[in-house]
Amino acid sequence: MAKQKTAYVCSDCGTEYPRWQGQCNDCKAWNTISEFVIASSASSSRNLGGYSGQTQAVVETLDSIDLQALPRFESGYKELDRVLGGGIVPGSAMLIGGSPGAGKSTMLLQVMCQMANNKSALYVTGEESLQQVALRAQRLGLAKDKLKLLAETNVETICQLALQHKPELMVIDSIQVMQVADVQSAPGSVSQVRESAAFLTRFAKQQHIAMFLVGHVTKEGSLAGPKVLEHCIDCSMMLEGESDSRYRTLRSNKNRFGAVNELGVFAMTEKGLREVSNPSAxxxxxxxxxxxxxxxxxxxxxxxxxxxxxxxxxxxxxxxxxxxxxxxxxxxxxxxxxxxxxxxxxxxxxxxxxxxxxxxxxxxxxxxxxxxxxxxxxxxxxxxxxxxxxxxxxxxxxxxxxxxxxxxxxxxxxxxxxxxxxxxxxxxxxxxxxxxxxxxxxxxxxxxxxxxx
Structure with missing residues (x-):
């Protein structure tokens, strides 16, 4: 058996070190460096039924790339499309963070039920059961006959089932509970979050699947997990709102396909999140x-x-x-x-x-x-x-x-x-x-x- 490789990563800035140390040299934070195991490509290929996430590399020039092959498609919510830069890009990985109760799962469930009328959509829940998701959809009055649900936390199993059903959109709720079999750490640790996000992002880009990742936040209000989580995804958004306010703001902190710091405004109602077309009012x-x-x-x-x-x-x-x-x-x-x-x-x-x-x-x-x-x-x-x-x-x-x-x-x-x-x-x-x-x-x-x- 091949010896597993380990690395030590700072959870604040993502800097790697060959051995453990108390303080990070880059961000000067203390006790943020933890160990994670680098998964071998052979075991990942075996667990996923032959899919290793690796493709043949091809060198191309800028003028030979077909820009019309990946057109955007609308989500049905103009405020969300505004934050994304005009719509959802196939093959992109989008991260939505927010405090508990902000409405992340509610928003994505509404979007997926709306998109399932025209496209194949798969909602993967790791924190809630299928009955809980179905009850929420019933309470919000959403169409339940088109959206496919999956309750699973193993990344290899999720990707293997996605290869069979070939969805155009996927939701991973949430990235903190996902796990890769080759990594021995507990779900939610730096190593598991990093490996799971990297594997899912690579899978989404190679299969041209638009993937939404739900992320938790820390007590300081920033996204939980290693900083490299924000580097590997294409769009990072934060759903914010006070507990005593019915309004929610969706702001993009990073967007490779549109403007940064775009703002979308929603109102939380009994039927879920509703768009606010005139936020100035x-x-x-x-x-x-x-x-x-x-x-x-x-x-x-x-x-x-x-x-x-x-x-x-x-x-x-x-x-x-x-x-x-x-x-x-x-x-x-x-x-x-x-x-x-x-x-x-x-x-x-x-x-x-x-x-x-x-x-x-x-x-x-x-x-x-x-x-x-x-x-x-x-x-x-x-x-x-x-x-x-x-x-x-x-x-x-x-x-x-x-x-x-x-x-x-x-x-x-x-x-x-x-x-x-x-x-x-x-x-x-x-x-x-x-x-x-x-x-x-x-x-x-x-x-x-x-x-x-």
Whole structure:
């Protein structure tokens, strides 16, 4: 019997080492290196009935590759197709992560039942029984006569049955419970997750099967398992949503076939997840009586603008070190913007607690929210209400300048569609032809923006 090869892999960054050590040299994390067994190709071929996952390699030129051989097909849900880059690509491996109860299995069951009307679909469940999946489909009112179900956790058996039924779509729920026979570790370990994901991804690409992998998340909110799990798949998505909110957001963190950071919005109902075609409307459910410290900003999510409300609260601090709290925004950037406001706006907040929040649980990562955040902070500090029909966006530099942001005209047009009458934007983002129905105020300095209020 051939001796099994072992390797030691960091579960955070995926770096391999020839022997165990306490700290990873790349990510500097402690106690994240664990042992896994490298499966031999001979045993994998024997367990899968002759299929080893290896094909004859062929060298080709770029112009000889047929780009029409793998057309996209729609999933029946426009928000999901948007996140995927326009539809599902045959032979692609897609990973959907999320906290327990977010709706991952519900979404995929809805998609598979919808797709089973036109294509061959196979749903593989490793955590739930077939009766539990059937009960969920009955509760959601889904068609149950076309979708094929399989309760199995052995990767070789799954691929062998898939070769017989030849599905065009597959769901693996979840990758953390899958196991390869040649790896002696327990399911969910670094070695099992890595080998199972690599084997399933290779099988999907060579058999041209669109495969969805369901992944768990850690307490920190990141995908569980080794980092190489995100490297071997084509698309990585996260389904997020607060436990007390009925809305769910699907965001792509990696996509080889479309835009990154695309956002899809769904609402959880009694009949499962429903698409939200106009997400700006749900994030703009503002009160009739406008309060100080509230303003609407326009952020760019993937390929479309999104209007969200940002709120700020400034209060006198009883402590020597005032608090700086940001929810949905970057904490360090809030401190930096307050320093810019002091230096170039003559507004001092050394003795004030500052709290900032993005309404609706949206996480804003781009710098276009800088100007709106500062205007909301000044509004709360001076206890003056901003106009309800006012929007703002723009990046604020350390020298107090207002820098332009991408897709400025599209942002202003989206605000005009929702009835906003005034917009404070960077001077370089002012359209030459203007936008009908909205007054555009272009500013180049932070002092100009404060004067425009």
């Amino acid at each position: 749900i994030f703009l459910s503002r009160e009739e009586q406008q309060s100080p410290g509230s303003i609407v900003m326009v952020v760019w999510e993937g390929t479309r603008p999104l209007l969200v409300e940002i709120q700020a609260l400034v209060d006198y601090s009883q402590m020597a070190n005032p608090k700086r709290v940001a929810v949905g925004l970057e904490q360090n950037r809030l401190s930096m913007l307050l320093a810019v406001l002091h230096r170039h706006g003559n507004v001092q907040m050394n003795d004030q607690d500052v709290f900032a929040n993005v309404v609706g649980g949206v996480k804003v990562a781009e710098t276009s929210a800088d100007l709106a955040l500062l205007l909301a902070i000044v509004s709360s500090f001076q206890n003056k209400t901003l106009d309800k029909d006012l929007i703002a966006f723009g990046e604020v530099g350390l020298a107090g300048e207002i820098r332009p942001v991408p897709n400025g005209s599209e942002r202003i047009s989206e605000a005009a569609k929702h009835g906003f009458k005034r917009a404070i934007v960077p001077k370089a983002n002012v359209p030459k032809q203007g936008v009908v129905g909205i007054e555009i105020i272009g500013v180049s300095r932070l002092s100009d923006a404060l004067e425009a209020l």
